Amino acid sequence: MPAPDVSIPTNVTHPVVGHVNLMVDTFLANVDSDDLRPLVRRLLSSGLPGIAKTFGEVARGYYSSKGEECKPNYESLFRRGEQGAVVPTEDFNEALIHGRSLYGIGMGLAALEVLAFIVSATVGIRWREGDKLYGALVVLDSDITQAIQSCKEEKESGRIVDQTRMRKVVENLRSVLKESSEEVRSWDGAFPFDKAASSVQYWKI
Template identity: 35%
Template sequence: MPAPQIVAHSPDGIKAFGHVDTLIANATIEDLRAITRNLLASGSPGLASAFTDAARIRLRQTKLDGIHAAPSSSLDNTLARIRSLYGAGMATIGLRWGRDGSMAAMLAVIDTDISQAIQSCKEELEGGRVNDLTAARDAVNKLWVSVQESLADVKSWGGEFPFERAASSIEFWKF
């Protein structure tokens, strides 16, 4: 039988939950990600919305408190190059990689990031926080074209398509 949880208030007014705080303090980032995803996926529809609201509040607070990262010029250059490739529909066009190599692993991470970004965009639309639906549709269409071009290129050399999740997320996105 688990020990009872004790609810207390921290100095900043946020409720602290005994064993939960201990778990958060000691779990790995991978464990926390998995726990959060499972909780949000299995919870009520309002839970994901409440989580997003709490995250926005927290991120605004930390930014106002001066806690933020500063990108290096190397990151700026890398992002500019990647955005150029994506913008030209060439994210993976012409590249070759093995099924189990480090490139395949990195592309799987990118696929997950794209899928998460698509989900976030869906939530922004549903929450009424998008002002220009035409621009949003254009962006989704450009992403779809890029993904399809990548798929065709990968098929041409017999590789494993790296953006299955992204393709599925876009394909079933109706707005």
């Protein structure tokens, strides 16, 4: 089946079709994700005018339509391992991936909501420095700092319209980090969110 005519009028600067041709769609439906990732990276680094910006806009629109405020399941982020220690679950990893996907396309504010939720879920849990859970939380700490930077850029670009929501998200992040710090101090543990706590402390909204 031939591809449809996708000629673009000279008076517009963006494609007027909202679909891909049959062969490309067949490829997208069957290609392995490990092969698709490098192809997308090559496309975005090709230097085609506006392609990276357009990709970001499309990605943000897609995630917004899915509901960016979806939260991970509170009770399933951690479980008791065979040795008795608490360990992160697959749901923890998926929540982390979701947060990374958001801040990676410039939706830092939405990412902070997800990542702060994970931090709040650690309240009441204990760990030892160097164990699996502690390592996962140190990684989470780095993700929060990157999401903060993404959120700052999102604000500077003018994409954050609801300033009240932003203040609530940031204040909630400060609150859950403070609660975690105080609790960890109470049982003389290793606080894994030092970088995030420092970043949010000096963040002027």
